[in-house]
């Protein structure tokens with residue numbers, strides 16, 4: 001009989017624990033050892049902000065599985081507070097320090113999985129080590145923050161970084177009754193989004209009295225004579241804070257891999273192939289520590305999300321067990337909720353496509369209700385669908401709203417995964433009853449608008465292009481006059497759709513006409529009418545609602 005395989009796994013949370021348990025299901029005889037330098041394995045990192053916010057009140061709920069459960073249920077050995085300090089690739093051994101006893105030992109492996117995750121970035125700013133400044137990655141981190149909030153009776157909080165975790169922390173600190181200020185170096189919140197979509201996020205935070213400092217960085221921290229804490233910004237502000245949460249991103253944990261000579265990619269993650277093999281024999285890597293191919297752009301990507309880490313862990317278990325599974329890449333499907341708003345996205349954004357040098361794409365905006373208007377409580381979903389103009393292949397979607405947002409993004413995520421086109425979205429047969437959706441679901445509508453563009457029935461233009469062309473085009477607003485009281489586009493002429501056929505002589509044949517309305521639907525009808533009467537027309541995608549995202553009422557300029 002063959003000797004059982006000895007599999008050592010460094011990091012026992014999303015990627016590592018998933019690999020271990022799947023491997024046990026595939027190979028009853030493998031000897032599986034999980035090492036983790038923290039006090040817990042298999043804990044719910046994604047739940048940590050909600051524990052800080054006291055939405056999750058019992059810390060035990062964050063601990064999905066204990067070492068004992070791993071041993072009893074899966075015959076997997078878990079050693080917590082054991083840090084892998086060195087890889088000896090030639091001998092196929094890992095050097096491990098027991099953090100409790102200080103003892104160092106070596107563990108032999110036939111297969112080694114690196115699942116060490118990522119570390120929160122903590123820049124060496126003046127005062128960074130003052131008490132009250134926290135990062136959030138582990139259960140002990142969240143416990144410390146809770147204790148600090150409670151013992152110091154904290155009232156004022158500053159969150160540094162307006163990304164997904166930063167906004168979840170803002171929501172949770174708000175939930176505990178703290179004042180929240182967010183400092184973000186970029187011009188917008190949620191930097192992965194396109195700027196006009198992020199504008200909706202900004203408006204929601206302002207409505208919830210969150211203080212915002214965009215385009216400002218932190219210069220350092222300062223303590224007052226009584227020990228009070230101040231955040232000093234690059235623009236010269238000195239913001240008092242009882243607690244500071246640093247959430248400016250994470251860096252892949254690659255020190256072990258780098259020291260052992262494994263190939264690290266240009267984005268700073270461990271380079272792996274489509275079976276998650278590193279450049280060293282019998283060594284695999286998964287999760288936040290690796291770079292993977294973006295399935296839309298084909299570029300290498302760093303993506304710190306739990307879903308890919310789990311799926312990669314499963315692939316590694318399969319491969320170690322002798323199966324031929326592969327990992328097909330990432331597309332950045334994400335969702336985040338705060339202050340009643342859900343923000344979700346998948347695939348590429350306009351920003352990321354431009355960065356990748358892709359020019360064959362088009363965006364359309366729409367603002368459908370999450371279910372039919374006649375059923376009480378319909379909430380708008382603000383969507384931006386991006387697709388290849390030449391053949392309609394779907395490239396990405398961003399959606400924001402209060403209800404039904406992530407369901408639409410999940411459908412489109414699957415469509416992207418299947419390399420579908422906007423014509424497939426038109427055709428998709430989705431759930432419908434009045435309290436859930438519409439016979440033409442927002443997903444269908446996004447496909448219909450985009451398909452009109454690809455078929456050449458509709459020419460769309462983004463409000464972002466207005467600045468360059470304002471003098472050479474005419475803007476036609478086809479809303480009813482009563483609607484204009486809620487706001488209008490400067491220099492637009494107004495002819496309500498119902499009067500358009502009778503008033504065609506008022507429109508120029510020698511000038512391009514950009515047509516708008518509330519959300520883009522009536523402008524589409526107008527475009528079809530005008531085009532068939534010989535006019536050169538384009539639909540300002542998303543109508544006045546999108547205009548306001550580009551031109552907020554408080555005068556802030558997006559993009």
Ligand SMILES: Cc1cc2nc3c(=O)[nH]c(=O)nc-3n(C[C@H](O)[C@H](O)[C@H](O)COP(=O)(O)OP(=O)(O)OC[C@H]3O[C@@H](n4cnc5c(N)ncnc54)[C@H](O)[C@@H]3O)c2cc1C
Pocket residue numbers: 010011012013014015016035036037038040045046047048049082083084085115116117118136137138165253256286287288289303304305306307309
């Ligand atoms: C606050 C927060 C909220 C999040 N929310 C979401 C969310 O809502 N949705 C989502 O998809 N993702 C979310 N994420 C991201 C998600 O948790 C990670 O992408 C995922 O956990 C990565 O899995 P991993 O296995 O690569 O690393 P991790 O889950 O971080 O596990 C790595 C483990 O390796 C251990 N380790 C590191 N180095 C060593 C060493 N040398 N020796 C021994 N052990 C070591 C660490 O102690 C750690 O326990 C969130 C993350 C955080 C921090």
